[in-house]
Amino acid sequence: MKSSRLISILLLLQTRGRMTAAQLADELEVSVRTVYRDVESLHAAGVPLYGDAGHSGGYRLLAGHRFSRLTDLYTGEAEALFLAGIPGAAAELGLGAHFVDAQLKLRASLPTPLRDHVDRLRARFHIDAPGWYAEDTDAPFLAQVAEAVRAGRVLAARYRRWKEPTDVDRRLEPYGLVLKAGRWYLVAGPGPRTYRVDQILELDVTDEEFDIPEDFSLTDYWSAHQLAFRTRLHGGDAVVLITPEGAKRLTGDAARAFAATRVPEPDGRIRATLPIESLAHAHHTFLGLGAEVEVLEPVELRDLLTETVSRLATRYGVTPGSPPTPPSRRP
Structure with missing residues (x-):
């Protein structure tokens, strides 16, 4: 929206000082011609905005002029400020108390309708950055x-x-x-x-x-x-046949590669090319998918999996076409 862009121009000049039309256009991702039109609109509105010609020229605000107060925030901008902060990270950096004080000051500076809206937002969103299976790491320094x-x-x-x-x-x-x-x-x-x-x-x-x-x-x-x-992790590719259920368990780069290379097969499985870090890592990963995946290439990885499956079958007393042998019971 043009109104939002005009405010962005003023805030950029307020925080960075003199900027050329090209620099403003680059920051706002618009054309230089658009910046010229916006500056004309600001002039017409009486904003003390000046342009200096020459190699070191550019636009600047009148010295000492301040434009924005916290009450000038749009709803979305206030939401972004409150959601961007991660209390846990601030606490780990030794800034927990400052984080709380800053949010209290920001909240108190907002107009009542926007303050009530932000309070409802904070009650409905909670940011917990680490993954479920991330190890707790102690960083005392x-x-x-x-x-x-x-x-x-x-x-x-x-x-x-x-x-x-x-x-x-x-x-x-x-x-x-x-x-x-x-x-x-x-x-x-x-x-x-x-x-x-x-x-x-x-x-x-x-x-x-x-x-x-x-x-x-x-x-x-x-x-x-x-x-x-x-790039270091991507040591090669594996061509696989995977069931739809197995595909649901793919994550990260593997899931993205699956989506880009998937080809349905007549038996209901899907042929895909997945990135692998190394034979050892891929061996461990594909074993975790069990019968949901069959590796076709590389042959070295297929042979590794075949050997492991054979050893498991021997250990559990399984031969093709026969039920597994029940575990031995000690007297």
Whole structure:
């Protein structure tokens, strides 16, 4: 909506200072021509908005002008603010009390109808980020790491990694923290590299300061890190025949690959090509699906499953066409 876009322009100029029409167009995902028309509308409404010509020019608000108060929020914007915060994460960072105070102040600043609406919303939505089967991880140094991130202080850490030697000493320049599926990760230089905060064994926040590279973006780094992680996990593909019931149990990349490659077969099963991390990991995964899946390729994975099934049949005294042997009973 145009009205919402006009407000966005003013808020961008209020928070960032001078911006060119091209920069505003990029932020708002509209054309430069649209920005020009919007600026003309703001001028007509008497908004103290000025444009400077030249290479370093751009639009800016009159010095000292403030546009938005909390009472200017739309309903959807107020909903987003209250739902975006995760109390558990704030508490883990040592900001639990500040989180509560901030929400109380925000709520008190809203007009009564919008405040009542937000109260009803909070009663109906609860954010619990970790998955059901996620392990509880104890990260005793998280608050200290967060403080070092805020203060720009170098960390001297004793860190446990997966390969030998497992316990190593590291000098870390904390660029930022990321919460992923209930687990905290520290992105730190030099590098930068990613560290699990719950694997920090000892920690000292030093007085040494550092500068984050100007071209570093935590969001961009994490997106690239996740892509690289998924690429490493994808060690190949498996061609399978899977029942509709088995397909319901697929998750993540496997579910997406199934949807993209599925071909129904006459016997009711579905042929699909699924990504696999490794033969060992795929062996474990497909065994969990039992008779709901048959692996056709690669042959090495099919042979592994065949060998395991044969060993299980022998252990349980089963031969093709015969009922299983009842378990032996000790006297």
